[in-house]
Amino acid sequence: xxxxxxxxxxxxxxxxxxxxxxxxxxxxxxxxxxxxxxxxxxxxxxxxxxxxxxxxxxxxxxxxxxxxxxxxxxxxxxxxxxxxxxxxxxxxxxxxxxxxxxxxxxxxxxxxxxxxxxxxxxxxxxxxxxxxxxxxxxxxxxxxxxxxxxxxxxxxxxxxxxxxxxxxxxxxxxxxxxxxxxxxxxxxxxxxxxxxxxxxxxxxxxxxxxxxxxxxxxxxxxxxxxxxxxxxxxxxxxxxxxxxxxxxxxxxxxxxxxxxxxxxxxxxxxxxxxxxxxxxxxxxxxxxxxxxxxxxxxxxxxxxxxxxxxxxxxxxxxxxxxxxxxxxxxxxxxxxxxxxxxxxxxxxxxxxxxxxxxxxxxxxxxxxxxxxxxxxxxxxxxxxxxxxxxxxxxxxxxxxxxxxxxxxxxxxxxxxxx
Amino acid sequence: xxxxxxxxxxxxxxxxxxxxxxxxxxxxxxxxxxxxxxxxxxxxxxxxxxxxxxxxxxxxxxxxxxxxxxxxxxxxxxxxxxxxxxxxxxxxxxxxxxxxxxxxxxxxxxxxxxxxxxxxxxxxxxxxxxxxxxxxxxxxxxxxxxxxxxxxxxxxxxxxxxxxxxxxxxxxxxxxxxxxxxxxxxxxxxxxxxxxxxxxxxxxxxxxxxxxxxx
Numbered sequence: 001x002x003x004x005x006x007x008x009x010x011x012x013x014x015x016x017x018x019x020x021x022x023x024x025x026x027x028x029x030x031x032x033x034x035x036x037x038x039x040x041x042x043x044x045x046x047x048x049x050x051x052x053x054x055x056x057x058x059x060x061x062x063x064x065x066x067x068x069x070x071x072x073x074x075x076x077x078x079x080x081x082x083x084x085x086x087x088x089x090x091x092x093x094x095x096x097x098x099x100x101x102x103x104x105x106x107x108x109x110x111x112x113x114x115x116x117x118x119x120x121x122x123x124x125x126x127x128x129x130x131x132x133x134x135x136x137x138x139x140x141x142x143x144x145x146x147x148x149x150x151x152x153x154x155x156x157x158x159x160x161x162x163x164x165x166x167x168x169x170x171x172x173x174x175x176x177x178x179x180x181x182x183x184x185x186x187x188x189x190x191x192x193x194x195x196x197x198x199x200x201x202x203x204x205x206x207x208x209x210x211x212x213x214x215x216x217x218x219x220x221x222x223x224x225x226x227x228x229x230x231x232x233x234x235x236x237x238x239x240x241x242x243x244x245x246x247x248x249x250x251x252x253x254x255x256x257x258x259x260x261x262x263x264x265x266x267x268x269x270x271x272x273x274x275x276x277x278x279x280x281x282x283x284x285x286x287x288x289x290x291x292x293x294x295x296x297x298x299x300x301x302x303x304x305x306x307x308x309x310x311x312x313x314x315x316x317x318x319x320x321x322x323x324x325x326x327x328x329x330x331x332x333x334x335x336x337x338x339x340x341x342x343x344x345x346x347x348x349x350x351x352x353x354x355x356x357x358x359x360x361x362x363x364x365x366x367x368x369x370x371x372x373x374x375x376x377x378x379x380x381x382x383x384x385x386x387x388x389x390x391x392x393x394x395x396x397x398x399x400x401x402x403x404x405x406x407x408x409x410x411x412x413x414x415x416x417x418x
Numbered sequence: 419x420x421x422x423x424x425x426x427x428x429x430x431x432x433x434x435x436x437x438x439x440x441x442x443x444x445x446x447x448x449x450x451x452x453x454x455x456x457x458x459x460x461x462x463x464x465x466x467x468x469x470x471x472x473x474x475x476x477x478x479x480x481x482x483x484x485x486x487x488x489x490x491x492x493x494x495x496x497x498x499x500x501x502x503x504x505x506x507x508x509x510x511x512x513x514x515x516x517x518x519x520x521x522x523x524x525x526x527x528x529x530x531x532x533x534x535x536x537x538x539x540x541x542x543x544x545x546x547x548x549x550x551x552x553x554x555x556x557x558x559x560x561x562x563x564x565x566x567x568x569x570x571x572x573x574x575x576x577x578x579x580x581x582x583x584x585x586x587x588x589x590x591x592x593x594x595x596x597x598x599x600x601x602x603x604x605x606x607x608x609x610x611x612x613x614x615x616x617x618x619x620x621x622x623x624x625x626x627x628x629x630x631x632x633x
Binding site for chain 1: 598599600602603604605607613616620
């Protein structure tokens, strides 16, 4: 098989379809042109390996999302179980099957359309297929509601890949995170499918009803009910942490996101600076809001009251904030490159996510807007960080004593080097 | 074109494609983004600019030898303002609803850079016939882009063309809506116009590579 592919590659060399073929070939095997011995150091962490590591960190979220899709439908129809048992109520085959049949098509459409466009552009432009879409294709199904119609997803993916990435020159040249461009397109194009209390439970849009009654099922996200001013939440903190709440497919389970984050940090794929500063930024904004409420400046009838009095650290447990900070903000292409820039970039993402969340009830999920905004500003942040560093070094140069000081030393140095 | 000499017909045809005021010279973008959510508004805007630019070009061309060059901008503004007021009043009298949709953008034709640009670049140095043809050509070049953008934005954003429900009724679920199609709300907002415009520029420059500027 391997040798056959190598021969085939030679046969197709220079032909129009060569990039498409090479992409499949190098995906399956190491190409036969690599050095097998000699002075070259062969790094194992090429782009494909990086992408695969991120995907490995995402897979637990995806599988959890499948179980959760079934579970949310189950409790929407039958009501929440009185004593929750992980294996009897959550990790069941029926839950998994519901999730599999709704979420797997999302994954297939995301990869099918996205990779199709990447191959098309590679063939037209005559460059090799880049691996950039591998992660995007996995992120996209995780950040949409379960019942997103497939054709909408297909249009959004086509838009995101072409307008968000290919027009800028492909992987590595894009300004905006393609997965978030897709999410933003869906949000502005089809708002009724992206928010509200119907889209988070599979079957709710089609009018599935509760067991033994004619009431339609529904499920509001925690942020959605907070934005409507609900004071008491029907979900406990541990529900939010483990992820047994309605939400986009992969964003609910904070413990799996945390594990993914640790995995990415220890494999040195993602920047811990962006993650830590993102969390700090969210806490800072949350604390400011909590402080305003505690100081009594906000009347209880204010429409912001529920969201502003929401404990600051719980902002991390609801919505896509944690998922966004770990998997989207850390995108090495669209984020800041300098270390100090990463602190500023991450902090502002967290800060603004919570701000948008609280101040604009129309956008209960501010994370994607905050990250896209900071994507645009990332080069500017880097520019000033680099400029600041140059200035600091110039200042140091002015006050520095430059050896040799006396002419005697110069002479002695000269004799030494002569 | 037997009516016009080759040189004259070039005046009209050039701005339609290879020297388009919007896609090549990138002028008049503001109104192209603001009023193209509906095809009807695009067409009316295009016709208004056609009237203002062709008449204005003729007027400036006739006056070109008696305008002192120090105050020529003021004179040009007076001419445009007069013409724009005529258009505005006509719209208010005969198409009140539309004039409300176009709102401030009819008045803002005065500041449309295409108009001042043609006065400065062409009408001040050419005779009235040529200036008239140049005005027609540039206004049509502007209008054609407006209509293309308006066509896609109204079709995809509202599912209508000139207000007719060409894709079916979204409320009663007929036509395309019966199989689950939905209008794309993104196309209604101005950023979509910028993207559609960008795609037009992209298509135009890949068809004619000589239009691509050196980086």
